[in-house]
Amino acid sequence: MIRVTAMTEPRKPEMKGQNVGIGEYFTGDFVMTSIGLGSCVALILHDRKWKKGAVAHVMLPESNGKMERPGKFADTAVTVLYEELISGGSNKRDIVAKIAGGSSMFKHFKGNLDIGSRNVTAIKEALEKYHIPLVEEDTGGTVGRSIIYYPEDDGKVIVRKADGKCIEF
Amino acid sequence: MQLTDKQLDAMAELGNIGASHAATSLSTMLMSQIDMTVPEAIMVDIAEISNYFGDEISALVVFEIQGELHPGGYVVLHLPKESAIRLTNTMLGSTDMERELNEMDESALLEVGNIMVSQFLDATATLLGIVMLPSPPAIAIDMAHAAFSSIVAQIAVDIDEIILFRTELKSGMHDIQSTIVMLPDTNTLDNILKLLDEVLNPQL
Numbered sequence: 410m411i412r413v414t415a416m417t418e419p420r421k422p423e424m425k426g427q428n429v430g431i432g433e434y435f436t437g438d439f440v441m442t443s444i445g446l447g448s449c450v451a452l453i454l455h456d457r458k459w460k461k462g463a464v465a466h467v468m469l470p471e472s473n474g475k476m477e478r479p480g481k482f483a484d485t486a487v488t489v490l491y492e493e494l495i496s497g498g499s500n501k502r503d504i505v506a507k508i509a510g511g512s513s514m515f516k517h518f519k520g521n522l523d524i525g526s527r528n529v530t531a532i533k534e535a536l537e538k539y540h541i542p543l544v545e546e547d548t549g550g551t552v553g554r555s556i557i558y559y560p561e562d563d564g565k566v567i568v569r570k571a572d573g574k575c576i577e578f
Numbered sequence: 579m580q581l582t583d584k585q586l587d588a589m590a591e592l593g594n595i596g597a598s599h600a601a602t603s604l605s606t607m608l609m610s611q612i613d614m615t616v617p618e619a620i621m622v623d624i625a626e627i628s629n630y631f632g633d634e635i636s637a638l639v640v641f642e643i644q645g646e647l648h649p650g651g652y653v654v655l656h657l658p659k660e661s662a663i664r665l666t667n668t669m670l671g672s673t674d675m676e677r678e679l680n681e682m683d684e685s686a687l688l689e690v691g692n693i694m695v696s697q698f699l700d701a702t703a704t705l706l707g708i709v710m711l712p713s714p715p716a717i718a719i720d721m722a723h724a725a726f727s728s729i730v731a732q733i734a735v736d737i738d739e740i741i742l743f744r745t746e747l748k749s750g751m752h753d754i755q756s757t758i759v760m761l762p763d764t765n766t767l768d769n770i771l772k773l774l775d776e777v778l779n780p781q782l
Contacts, residue, residue, distance in 0.1 A: 412613045430625030431727055432738065444633040445723020448731050468624070468731050478738060481624075514718040514725055515640060524731045553724025555633050571635060571720045 425557055432481035434465035436493045437560070444555040446510035448525035450483070450548065451556045452532055454490045454541065455564035458503040462560045463490040467510075469524065470531035483531035491539050506541045507578065508532055509556050509568045511548040525549070545578040581741065581771075586619045588774045589743055592702055593617035597745035597758055599701040600694040607690065608668055610751040617745040624730065624738055631722040637662035637679060638725040639691030641712035643699065643766065651763035652729050653699065653712065655691045656722060661754045662687060668752050679719050688715050698758060706773040726759075733763050741767060 426440030431449060435441055438461040443451040446466070455462035465479075465486035472482035479485035494504055511525040529548045536543055545566065547554065552571040559565045568576040581589070594617045605612040622630065637657045643650030657665060663675060666683040669690070679687075695712045703710035718725040730740060743760040762770060 412611060428628060430623075430628055431730075433625045444628055445631065445721040445727060447720070447724035447726075447728035449724075449727055466625075468727070469735060475736075481738075512724070512728075514720055514728055515716045524728070553633075553721035555721065571724065 429464045429466045429480075431466050431468050432478045434463060434480035434486060434490060434493075436463040436490070436497065437461060440557065440559055442555070442557045446554045446556065447512055447514055448510075448528060450508055450510035450525075450528045450532060452483075452486050452490065453507040453556075453558050453564070453566060454494055455505055455507065455558075455560065456494055456499040456503050457505060457564065459499060460561050460563070461494075461497075461499075462558065462564060463493055464558055465490055467528055467532065470527040483528055484535050487532060487535035487539060487541070491541065501540075504541055505544045505564070506536050507545040507564070507566050508543065509547045509554050509566065512550045512552055512554070514551055514553065547576055547578070581619075581621060585771055585774075586621070588771070588778060589619035589741065590617050592705060592770070592774060593619060593743050593745055593760065595705055596698040596702040596760075597747070599697040600745075600758060601747050603693050603697045604690070604747055604749070604756075607693065608665075608749050608752060608754070610749050613748040613750060615746040617743070619741060619743045621739050622742045624734055624740065627727060627730065627740075628723050630742060631656070631726045633721040633723055635659045635719065636722040636725070637683075637687050638718050638720070638722065638729075639687055639695070640716050640718070640729055641691070641695050641699075643710050643762070644713050645703065645709040645711045647708065647710065647763075647766045647769055649733075649763045649765070650710065651733060651766045652761045653695050654726065654729060654759045654761065655695060656726070656757040656759060657687070658722075658755060659719070661756060662719075664752050665690065665754050665756075668754075684717050684719070688717055691715050691717070694758070705777060706770065707777075708773065729761060733761060737764060
């Protein structure tokens with residue numbers, strides 16, 4: 410009782426602003442969004458004075474020297490976002506960081522490398538290295554998150570969680 | 579890693595055989611006709627995964643591929659939440675759609691996943707002449723992209739593109755939609771391609 414049919418087109422999620430896909434990063438004063446963060450972490454560096462910022466969708470903690478996709482790894486993502494803001498005219502003392510993500514949804518699964526919490530730790534270490542204050546975070550736990558970042562609205566970030574909860578910071 | 583069109587076709591054919599077996603087992607379980615799409619194998623950049631898996635709440639049942647190839651990679655059964663509820667309603671004899679997925683649903687979904695993915699891997703492995711077995715499954719009821727990318731993170735240290743290898747199985751009678759996705763580890767993929775080549779072009 411099997412019948413072969415045509416594949417339905419994947420339903421693209423509706424998104425506000427520029428979507429930051431896995432391993433990508435964007436800099437600017439436009440609205441940016443990152444959907445479905447699981448073990449991945451959205452790293453947001455916000456310039457409080459110029460009301461602009463940068464977002465990276467970090468997937469893994471360590472680049473081990475790989476430079477092709479700086480947004481993909483925690484260490485290179487912090488560096489590239491910071492340098493982009495500085496070279497765009499931002500002053501070091503105006504830059505603050507916010508992070509969201511890093512959950513662990515397959516806790517009891519064999520082969521689980523706990524990438525979520527390692528991502529969070531690696532980002533925090535890299536931020537300390539650059540003396541960038543981490544002003545807000547919503548990390549860990551077991552549910553996924555989507556974020557929207559509004560640079561011009563004082564860097565407001567809305568975190569929507571898979572369990573229906575919503576946080577604003 | 580770049581795959582040629584021919585290799586992608588071969589992968590799709592492999593998926594066809596696996597998915598047909600999974601579809602048959604689903605058809606038996608639901609006692610209904612199953613519509614199956616022609617399987618596709620596509621290269622997807624990790625940044626574009628959100629085009630295939632959005633932030634809608636879904637059930638994802640995940641298996642690690644074990645057996646001769648290790649690390650083998652993963653096989654994922656994906657059902658949008660409404661489909662997951664309809665599926666377990668059919669199995670558990672309920673009609674209540676206005677509810678959340680509970681523990682009973684989760685174990686039912688793990689069981690369905692286990693049967694389908696075992697069939698999928700068994701048929702695939704038989705064609706390749708190797709042993710592939712699914713690990714005990716894990717389940718997440720979460721945003722599809724969040725759960726799926728957490729799996730991809732386990733295999734994507736060195737790669738920026740994944741082979742998305744998917745088939746949709748639909749039961750029109752029960753309005754259930756599901757997708758099987760195979761995420762082979764890089765080494766596994768090499769092996770599969772080599773074995774496929776031997777199967778398709780036998781040495782005389």
